[in-house]
Amino acid sequence: MATGNxxxxxxxxxxxxxxxxxxxxxxxxxxxxxxxxxxxxxWFFALMGLxxxxxxxxxxxxxxxxxxxxxxxxxxxxxxxxxDAGWGYWPLFSRLFxxxxxxxxxxxxxxxxxxxxxxxxxxAFGLAAIFAVVxxxxxxWMFKPQTLVSATExxxxxxxxxxEEQKNWEHWGNTTHGDRFAALDQINKQNIDxxxxxxxxxxxxxxxxxxxxxxxxNTPLQVGDTLFVCTPYSKVLALDVDSGKEKWRYDSKATAPxxxxxxxxxxxxxxxxLSAPTASTQPAACPRRLFLPTTDARLIAINADNGQLCxxxxxxxxxxxxxxxxxxxxxILPANVYPSGCRQCCRSRWPRSG
Numbered sequence: 172m173a174t175g176n177x178x179x180x181x182x183x184x185x186x187x188x189x190x191x192x193x194x195x196x197x198x199x200x201x202x203x204x205x206x207x208x209x210x211x212x213x214w215f216f217a218l219m220g221l222x223x224x225x226x227x228x229x230x231x232x233x234x235x236x237x238x239x240x241x242x243x244x245x246x247x248x249x250x251x252x253x254x255d256a257g258w259g260y261w262p263l264f265s266r267l268f269x270x271x272x273x274x275x276x277x278x279x280x281x282x283x284x285x286x287x288x289x290x291x292x293x294x295a296f297g298l299a300a301i302f303a304v305v306x307x308x309x310x311x312w313m314f315k316p317q318t319l320v321s322a323t324e325x326x327x328x329x330x331x332x333x334x335e336e337q338k339n340w341e342h343w344g345n346t347t348h349g350d351r352f353a354a355l356d357q358i359n360k361q362n363i364d365x366x367x368x369x370x371x372x373x374x375x376x377x378x379x380x381x382x383x384x385x386x387x388x389n390t391p392l393q394v395g396d397t398l399f400v401c402t403p404y405s406k407v408l409a410l411d412v413d414s415g416k417e418k419w420r421y422d423s424k425a426t427a428p429x430x431x432x433x434x435x436x437x438x439x440x441x442x443x444x445l446s447a448p449t450a451s452t453q454p455a456a457c458p459r460r461l462f463l464p465t466t467d468a469r470l471i472a473i474n475a476d477n478g479q480l481c482x483x484x485x486x487x488x489x490x491x492x493x494x495x496x497x498x499x500x501x502x503i504l505p506a507n508v509y510p511s512g513c514r515q516c517c518r519s520r521w522p523r524s525g
Contacts, residue, residue: 182280341394385403438462471490
């Protein structure tokens with residue numbers, strides 16, 4: 172196999188960049204591809220990695236055959252990727268973008284490795300320019316919404332049966348399954364562009380981030396004629412759904428050095444207690460309650476009707492979630508994920524940093 176000239180100056184830098192990237196990517200793909208093949212996966216990545224390592228060694232030894240070998244492997248990669256993943260953007264991008272960058276660099280280096288002093292650089296540079304345009308276009312295409320699952324035909328809107336209209340949004344994901352589907356048909360594709368702002372309410376609680384995650388991420392709950400909102404600093408507001416007027420407000424006085432946010436509240440309704448009490452039965456306290464997870468790792472039960480604490484929950488309405496965790500948990504256990512309630516329990520999850 173013939174040995175070409177040693178590039179000088181900037182072409183030499185491009186050559187070593189090509190060698191380094193091809194060797195590193197080839198080793199990574201080859202090793203991980205071998206592991207994939209060992210568990211029954213495709214052999215493509217292991218073989219492609221091996222070819223890339225051999226190509227990098229040949230290019231380092233000034234042999235243009237290394238670029239020829241990689242070019243053939245790149246063509247095979249394109250064919251295999253289309254057969255394996257189809258024409259979907261993300262599957263093809265993840266399989267071919269890195270290979271395309273190496274192909275562009277190979278085209279740029281190719282003419283400088285020739286043993287001839289009269290080699291034509293135009294065709295190689297033209298091919299590199301085509302690669303550059305395709306690569307830039309593929310990068311820009313990622314900002315275009317990509318549909319992973321497309322409907323094969325228009326899906327008709329199913330009318331909501333009379334009497335089955337959804338009344339409330341009682342959980343973060345609408346239902347305990349988190350499906351986020353609302354059985355309503357007054358707002359549809361034909362009139363959604365005609366919606367207007369009905370009212371605006373201000374919580375007065377603006378998240379000010381110090382780089383540690385203060386954000387407004389709340390999904391409000393709507394029960395009856397009331398909208399329940401929690402703020403990044405663990406405050407709760409009850410708003411009238413028709414006017415936005417504030418009914419009541421609760422401030423947990425929570426403080427935390429980081430991760431100030433509230434993603435949602437939990438809601439529980441004791442239907443038995445709400446039914447008409449008998450003469451010998453006292454009305455239950457807090458038959459409708461909200462559960463607020465605070466930034467300082469407390470879980471607070473609030474009467475949804477008036478914003479007062481539910482005294483029969485935990486320690487006068489409060490459970491300290493840091494108890495039994497050990498060590499100083501300040502700022503480590505922010506409880507900001509919505510809790511789910513049941514008759515004799517309440518479940519809450521929170522991220523742990525560090």
